Amino acid sequence: MTLATLHELRGAYDQCFSPYVWRVKMVLAHLSIDHQRQGHAFTDIGDVAGGGFKTLPVLQDASGATGDSWDISAKLAAESGQDLYGGAAGYSLALYLNGWSGLALLGPILCLHAASICQDLQRKDQDYFRTTREKRLRTSLEELAADPDPQLKKISRALTPFEAVLQQQDFFGGATPVYADYLMFGNFQFARCTGPHDVLTANPVISAWFERCLDLHAGLGRREASFKERHAV
Numbered sequence: 001m002t003l004a005t006l007h008e009l010r011g012a013y014d015q016c017f018s019p020y021v022w023r024v025k026m027v028l029a030h031l032s033i034d035h036q037r038q039g040h041a042f043t044d045i046g047d048v049a050g051g052g053f054k055t056l057p058v059l060q061d062a063s064g065a066t067g068d069s070w071d072i073s074a075k076l077a078a079e080s081g082q083d084l085y086g087g088a089a090g091y092s093l094a095l096y097l098n099g100w101s102g103l104a105l106l107g108p109i110l111c112l113h114a115a116s117i118c119q120d121l122q123r124k125d126q127d128y129f130r131t132t133r134e135k136r137l138r139t140s141l142e143e144l145a146a147d148p149d150p151q152l153k154k155i156s157r158a159l160t161p162f163e164a165v166l167q168q169q170d171f172f173g174g175a176t177p178v179y180a181d182y183l184m185f186g187n188f189q190f191a192r193c194t195g196p197h198d199v200l201t202a203n204p205v206i207s208a209w210f211e212r213c214l215d216l217h218a219g220l221g222r223r224e225a226s227f228k229e230r231h232a233v
């Protein structure tokens with residue numbers, strides 16, 4: 001049997017930092033699916049799995065190649081027959097968080113760490129990343145990095161309602177993690193791996209949950225060096 005291959009984005013230090021890739025990595029571990037990993041630069045995505053994809057992750061297995069972390073996770077869950085979501089209510093929560101976190105968390109985290117992301121990319125990716133992100137964000141990466149406070153406040157405010165949930169239980173899934181946990185984990189793992197700011201300092205309950213998530217699946221998340229560990233800061 002051919003092993004499934006997870007195609008993931010990698011930087012200059014071979015670091016895996018994409019929030020969407022991390023969601024799928026946690027799902028593969030949760031479902032105990034054997035797989036191999038292949039790293040790619042931003043500028044090589046067009047050639048992944050025979051072409052046709054614009055973003056990573058892509059999962060390639062016996063049935064073909066699938067893009068988009070949500071679709072990959074749903075396919076793996078369906079094939080495994082396991083309840084990844086925690087029932088219909090958990091599925092709805094995850095679907096909501098999939099849309100919400102792009103706006104409320106990933107946008108501000110990108111603004112906060114765009115300059116340090118760029119600096120840690122493979123050289124051939126740096127111009128591409130700078131040009132596309134400066135166009136999208138309508139300012140320079142350095143200007144964004146100069147004033148972290150507005151982004152940190154946005155993130156902290158957005159997270160406040162989740163504190164009530166995680167004060168009562170260890171995970172969004174209750175005593176054990178579900179897809180909603182992996183999805184949210186991917187967002188903060190992205191922050192942890194890409195820049196110097198600890199985005200959870202003002203939200204200790206969420207920070208404690210994130211530490212629990214880093215320990216899941218034999219410390220899968222913790223084994224990836226943080227930006228601070230990589231640069232010894």
Ligand SMILES: N[C@@H](CCC(=O)N[C@@H](CS)C(=O)NCC(=O)O)C(=O)O
Pocket residue numbers: 009018019020042045054055056057067068069070
């Ligand atoms: N909806 C997609 C989004 C994936 C995505 O945007 N991935 C980024 C990396 S974090 C990417 O590959 N970007 C390609 C580019 O900017 O050229 C998913 O959930 O997988």
